[in-house]
Structure formats: C-alpha cells, structure tokens
Amino acid sequence: MFVQPPVSFNNPAPCLDDKQFGLGILANMAWLQSHGFEVDGIHIPLLLHHGSSADDAIALILKRSPMLVAIGLNWVHFSRGAIDTARRLRERRPHLPIVVGGQHAGLFAEEIASSNADCIDGVIRGEAEVPLLRLAECLANGQRIPSNVAGLHRSRSPALPPQVVDDLDSLPVYSYRSLNPPPLQADVGAISTTRGACPFSCAWCIEPVIGRMQGRSRLRFHSPDRIVDQIEALVQEGICRFTIQDNFFVGGDGNLAALAEALTRRGVRPNHLNIFAHPDSFTAHGMSALARCCDLGSIDYGVETGSTRVAAINNRRLDPNEVVERVATATSLGLEAYSWWMAGLPGEDEAALGETEELIARTMDAGCIPRWVSPLILFPKTDIHLHPDHYRVRRRFEGFADYAVFSDIKLAEAVMFSEAVAHETAEASRDGIAAAALRLRRFIVSNLHRLRRAYEGSPRVPDLALVEMRIRQSFM
Ligand code: B12
Numbered sequence: 001m002f003v004q005p006p007v008s009f010n011n012p013a014p015c016l017d018d019k020q021f022g023l024g025i026l027a028n029m030a031w032l033q034s035h036g037f038e039v040d041g042i043h044i045p046l047l048l049h050h051g052s053s054a055d056d057a058i059a060l061i062l063k064r065s066p067m068l069v070a071i072g073l074n075w076v077h078f079s080r081g082a083i084d085t086a087r088r089l090r091e092r093r094p095h096l097p098i099v100v101g102g103q104h105a106g107l108f109a110e111e112i113a114s115s116n117a118d119c120i121d122g123v124i125r126g127e128a129e130v131p132l133l134r135l136a137e138c139l140a141n142g143q144r145i146p147s148n149v150a151g152l153h154r155s156r157s158p159a160l161p162p163q164v165v166d167d168l169d170s171l172p173v174y175s176y177r178s179l180n181p182p183p184l185q186a187d188v189g190a191i192s193t194t195r196g197a198c199p200f201s202c203a204w205c206i207e208p209v210i211g212r213m214q215g216r217s218r219l220r221f222h223s224p225d226r227i228v229d230q231i232e233a234l235v236q237e238g239i240c241r242f243t244i245q246d247n248f249f250v251g252g253d254g255n256l257a258a259l260a261e262a263l264t265r266r267g268v269r270p271n272h273l274n275i276f277a278h279p280d281s282f283t284a285h286g287m288s289a290l291a292r293c294c295d296l297g298s299i300d301y302g303v304e305t306g307s308t309r310v311a312a313i314n315n316r317r318l319d320p321n322e323v324v325e326r327v328a329t330a331t332s333l334g335l336e337a338y339s340w341w342m343a344g345l346p347g348e349d350e351a352a353l354g355e356t357e358e359l360i361a362r363t364m365d366a367g368c369i370p371r372w373v374s375p376l377i378l379f380p381k382t383d384i385h386l387h388p389d390h391y392r393v394r395r396r397f398e399g400f401a402d403y404a405v406f407s408d409i410k411l412a413e414a415v416m417f418s419e420a421v422a423h424e425t426a427e428a429s430r431d432g433i434a435a436a437a438l439r440l441r442r443f444i445v446s447n448l449h450r451l452r453r454a455y456e457g458s459p460r461v462p463d464l465a466l467v468e469m470r471i472r473q474s475f476m
Contacts, residue, residue, distance in 0.1 A: 003041070011407060081407060101128045126150075130162075308320065375436075
C-alpha cells in the first residue's frame with residue numbers, strides 16, 4: 001500500500017500544492033506490480049479535499065489489510081503529515097510494517113529513522129525499486145524486515161548504499177490510475193524522462209546532489225521511444241496534456257528533436273507538450289521541432305535572476321541579451337514561453353533587483369509570460385548550505401525538524417513567506433527576502449500592459465487574465 005500523506009492533518013490550506021501525484025510513487029507502484037505484487041495507493045490530500053476525515057483515510061488504508069505500507073515524503077512540506085500518518089497507522093495496527101521514502105526523506109534518512117523508530121520501520125534513501133522489491137519478497141515469505149536492504153535506514157543500524165535498476169528503459173511505464181482518488185485534472189500528466197545527478201552546479205540547487213544521493217551519479221535519459229511509450233500509455237488513460245519538468249532540457253536540441261521525431265513517427269500528437277528549461281537549453285532548431293510535434297508547445301524558463309553578477313556568484317550562466325533572444329524565438333515559433341524568477345540569492349542587492357526587473361520587462365516585451373517569483377528555499381547539501389561563509393549567507397534551518405515548518409505554514413501566511421525563508425544573505429534579512437519576492441511580483445503586475453502590447457494582433461493570445469490572477473493571488 002502506497003500512501004501520499006497530507007502536508008499535515010492540522011493544515012487544510014498549505015503553503016505549497018498538495019494535490020500532485022509524485023512520479024516516484026507511481027514508478028514504484030508500476031515496478032512492484034510488474035513483479036507480480038498487488039499494489040494499492042491512497043492520496044490522502046485528495047481524500048480530505050473530497051470531504052473524508054483523517055480517520056476515514058486511515059481506516060481506508062487499513063481496510064485493505066496491506067502487507068507493507070510505504071509513505072511518500074518527496075517534498076519538504078509533507079514532513080509532518082508523513083510522520084503523523086505513520087503514527088496513526090501504528091496506533092491502530094502496531095505490527096504493520098511501515099517505511100517512508102522519497103527525495104526529502106532521503107535527505108534526512110538517519111534523523112527520521114532514529115527519531116521516529118516508534119512508528120516507522122525504516123527510511124529508504126534513494127531510488128526505491130530494488131529495496132521495495134526485496135522488502136515485499138521477504139514479507140510475502142513470512143519473514144521480518146531484513147537488516148541488509150540497500151538504502152534502508154533503520155534506527156541505530158548503519159545502512160547499505162542505495163541500489164538502482166541500471167537500465168532505465170527496462171522500468172515499466174506508470175499509470176495515473178494507481179493512486180486513489182484520481183487527480184483533479186484528469187487530462188494532465190507529468191512525464192519522467194531522466195534520473196540521476198544534474199551536471200550543472202548552480203549553487204542553490206540540490207539536483208546535482210540528490211541524483212548522487214539517490215544512487216545514480218550521472219544523469220541518465222530514457223530513450224525517445226521509451227518516453228513515447230509512457231506518453232502513449234497515458235493517452236489510453238485520457239491524458240492529452242503533458243509536461244516534462246525534470247532534467248530533460250540538459251539534452252538540449254538533440255534530445256528534443258529526437259523526441260519530436262519519435263512522437264511524429266508513431267502518430268502520437270499531444271494537445272499540449274510543456275517543457276521546463278534553462279534559457280539557453282534550446283535554439284530555434286529544437287524549438288521548431290517542439291512546435292511541430294504537438295498542437296501547443298510551451299517552455300517554462302527558469303531565468304531566476306537578471307543580474308549577471310548574482311548569476312556568476314551562484315555559478316549560473318546568464319547572458320540577458322541571449323535570454324531575450326531565446327524567448328523571442330520561442331514566441332515567434334508559436335510556442336508559449338513562461339519565465340520563473342527567484343529572490344534571496346546570495347549577492348542580490350538593490351541594484352541586482354533592478355536588473356532582474358529590467359530583464360522581466362524585456363522578456364515580457366518579447367511575449368514571455370512571468371509565472372512565479374519564489375524566494376529561494378535553501379536546502380541542505382546544496383553548495384550554499386555547505387559553504388555559507390563563501391556566499392556570505394546565514395543558514396536558519398539545519399535538520400528535518402527545522403524544515404518541517406513548511407508543513408505548518410498556511411497559504412495566506414506564505415504570502416510573506418518570511419517564517420519559511422531558510423536563510424539570510426549579507427544583503428537581505430528574511431523579511432527583506434520576502435519583501436524582494438513581493439516587489440518583483442508587484443513589478444510584474446504593474447507591467448502586464450507589456451504582454452498585452454506584445455500580443456496585440458496576434459492570432460494566438462495567451463490567457464492574460466489568468467496570468468494576472470495567479471500573480472495577484474500571490475500577494476493579496
Ligand atoms: C518533476 C519535479 C517536480 C514536478 C512534479 C512532477 C510529479 N508529478 O512528480 C513539479 C514541477 C510539479 C514539482 C513541484 C515541486 N517541486 Co519538484 N522536482 C521534480 C524533479 C525535477 C524530478 C522528480 C521526479 O519526478 N523524478 C522521477 C522519479 C521517478 O524519481 P524520484 O522522484 O527521485 O523517485 C524515486 C525515489 O525518490 C523514491 N521515491 C519517490 N517517492 C517515493 C515514495 C515512496 C513511498 C517510496 C518508498 C520511495 C519514493 O523512489 C523513486 C523511484 O526510484 C525533482 C528533482 C530531480 N531532478 O529529481 C524536483 C524536486 C523533487 N522538487 C522539489 C521542490 C522543492 C518542489 C516544489 C516544492 C517547488 C516549489 N517551490 O513549489 C514543488 C512542490 C511539489 C508539489 N507537491 O506540489 C525539490 C525537493 C526538495 C525537497 N527536499 O523538498 C527537488 C529535489 C528540486 C529542487 N531542485 O529543489 N517538482
């Protein structure tokens with residue numbers, strides 16, 4: 001039994017989205033199923049959303065008499081809910097084996113396993129197919145949880161390193177029908193195209209670290225045909241809008257053109273294909289392949305900052321003129337281009353914020369739609385967290401318990417986000433960082449006329465009212 005826990009049973013309006021179906025859970029379910037195990041999955045936030053109580057959710061899990069419960073803790077904000085779900089299950093069924101897994105759990109595996117030994121049998125660090133299969137086989141044979149499962153941290157015993165399935169394409173395709181209740185948006189699905197460490201080393205990002213921690217030191221890509229297999233399987237489930245939000249962009253034009261070719265060759269035409277990218281990931285070659293292979297293509301660009309000085313401090317390549325040129329190319333090819341920005345980066349002072357505003361304005365003039373401004377969440381094991389003095393940063397959060405504050409904060413409180421800002425820079429206090437995010441969001445709203453002007457007379461005008469509503473909601 002796989003469980004997507006709530007953010008917290010006491011926080012009905014969490015600061016970050018709680019309705020996602022984690023691809024990691026779906027992948028593990030497909031894997032165990034392909035090895036002959038019966039799998040079931042409960043998405044507690046959706047059950048609560050549809051009116052069930054916490055007790056109903058726990059009772060529903062137990063009613064299925066699972067042999068093993070695996071609770072997903074992939075994102076920071078589910079911290080308290082994951083542990084609380086385990087505790088409620090343990091109170092009702094003391095001998096039921098319970099493990100926790102997912103990316104966030106992996107970051108703090110020892111701490112979680114040792115502080116919650118009363119309700120959790122272990123925490124899986126890393127990719128979980130191999131350890132889960134081993135656990136399922138042992139439990140099915142009437143054995144107890146063995147002490148030598150790859151990646152499984154138990155209180156007091158040292159863990160073996162994670163073990164992964166080497167051939168990525170041999171993993172079975174996953175289904176959005178495996179978790180219940182079904183997703184709120186029935187026609188949208190995310191596609192997993194890569195696993196392993198990101199080759200870039202942006203100082204704030206955990207992705208170079210997390211891939212290695214999960215047991216895969218290099219970034220590995222699914223083949224284009226395997227990605228189309230996954231898309232085809234989801235089309236059968238009624239999904240027609242797809243998003244690729246992982247490190248696919250690292251493969252640049254080559255991988256994008258190969259995917260577009262495979263889709264066209266196999267007669268699979270998504271209504272919408274969305275891809276997350278760095279501004280320099282794709283040239284006109286890759287972008288036109290994307291535009292041709294689906295009804296609507298879109299690219300979400302993580303631009304993050306407009307300051308070349310701040311980008312350099314944080315080991316991120318940035319050429320503002322190139323950013324404008326790339327987003328302009330995207331929109332001229334009929335793609336929707338979106339931009340994402342951050343506040344609170346080391347080195348970000350008044351002048352840098354001004355440069356970010358300038359780049360936001362220039363990209364809007366080119367038709368690129370700002371999606372969001374997020375204060376940096378400083379995660380452990382990132383270069384900034386490891387070397388705060390070098391970046392002139394003060395860390396506010398260290399362990400699992402500190403980061404669990406993300407479970408408590410409500411959406412309305414997160415508007416200022418200050419409690420959850422995990423660091424301070426030499427240039428900005430945590431209130432200053434929250435204020436900087438707000439300033440950039442306000443700047444976007446007061447410059448929406450630029451977008452209207454950019455789309456004047458254009459045959460395909462994006463829903464600018466929706467754009468405005470999203471940004472306005474973030475500070476009202
Ligand atoms: C794609 C993605 C998303 C997609 C989600 C798509 C989806 N439906 O899952 C989107 C864009 C929506 C997203 C959003 C967010 N994300 Co995100 N995301 C990723 C990304 C790039 C890939 C994850 C992925 O799907 N991998 C493919 C699957 C198959 O692998 P996997 O997740 O590693 O899963 C394996 C193991 O972790 C484990 N596992 C996973 N789940 C479970 C569950 C159980 C029960 C068990 C036993 C094991 C297990 O087994 C899996 C298979 O081996 C990662 C970074 C990365 N490169 O991995 C960030 C990442 C996980 N996200 C991150 C963050 C912070 C967020 C946001 C909070 C951002 C924000 N500020 O809003 C939101 C919140 C998500 C939400 N719940 O709303 C952080 C997590 C850090 C943390 N400690 O919390 C990461 C590491 C990125 C980063 N650079 O900071 N994300």
